[in-house]
Amino acid sequence: MSDLIVGIEKGEYFYSAGREFLKIEGSEQPVAINFALSGQQEILWLLNFIYVLMLRQEKAFLIIEEPEAHIYSLLQKRIMEFIVLFANLNDSEVFITTHSPYVLTVANNLYYAGVLREEGMKREVNKAVNKNYVMKKGNYQRISC
Numbered sequence: 001m002s003d004l005i006v007g008i009e010k011g012e013y014f015y016s017a018g019r020e021f022l023k024i025e026g027s028e029q030p031v032a033i034n035f036a037l038s039g040q041q042e043i044l045w046l047l048n049f050i051y052v053l054m055l056r057q058e059k060a061f062l063i064i065e066e067p068e069a070h071i072y073s074l075l076q077k078r079i080m081e082f083i084v085l086f087a088n089l090n091d092s093e094v095f096i097t098t099h100s101p102y103v104l105t106v107a108n109n110l111y112y113a114g115v116l117r118e119e120g121m122k123r124e125v126n127k128a129v130n131k132n133y134v135m136k137k138g139n140y141q142r143i144s145c
Contacts, residue, residue, distance in 0.1 A: 001054055004085075005047045008078050009040055013048065039071035043079060050086045061093045068100035080106040081133040088132065111135045 006012050011024040011031075021030040022040060033041060046067060053060050064083070068076045080103055087094050098104060114135040117125045125134065 001051055004082065005051060008047060008075065008082060009044065011036075011040070013044060037070070039069070039075065042069045043067065043071060043075075046079075047082070050082065053090060053092070054086060057090060059090055059092050061095070063095045063097075065097045066099065067096060068098055068103050073102045076100055076102040077106050080110070081130070084110055084133050084135055088135075107135075 006025075009022065011022040011027075014021055014023065014030070020033040022033060022036050022044075023030045024036075033044065036044075046064065050062075067079050067083070071079070083094055083096070084107075086092060096103065096107075110129065110133055113125045113129045113133075117134060118136075125131075
């Protein structure tokens with residue numbers, strides 16, 4: 001999970017001497033969080049919070065407001081996949097507010113992948129979508145956008 005977060009953030013988060021930093025991939029010097037990209041700042045708390053819930057194996061109901069803020073479309077997809085992974089692993093529920101057609105499309109695609117898997121198209125779906133990100137047909141209410 002931590003590797004997944006590092007991949008999403010494009011850097012590793014750490015705390016040192018009372019300050020927060022990101023060690024950005026390909027950079028030698030860490031960047032203080034307040035100087036990181038606004039999108040990185042926006043999603044860092046969310047990723048860390050969800051990661052802690054996963055480590056504790058803690059079931060939760062999360063309300064996430066506009067996870068797409070200040071991030072590009074591919075990253076919006078990866079954030080949604082991470083949120084679905086959390087809901088699947090922790091048997092949790094997530095309510096998301098969004099203005100992003102990308103977030104909605106990812107949610108719809110992952111739900112439809114779950115429908116197709118249950119209709120016997122498991123092999124085909126697994127070729128297109130990581131099985132950990134697929135929403136089970138009956139669990140669409142867990143991820144509401």
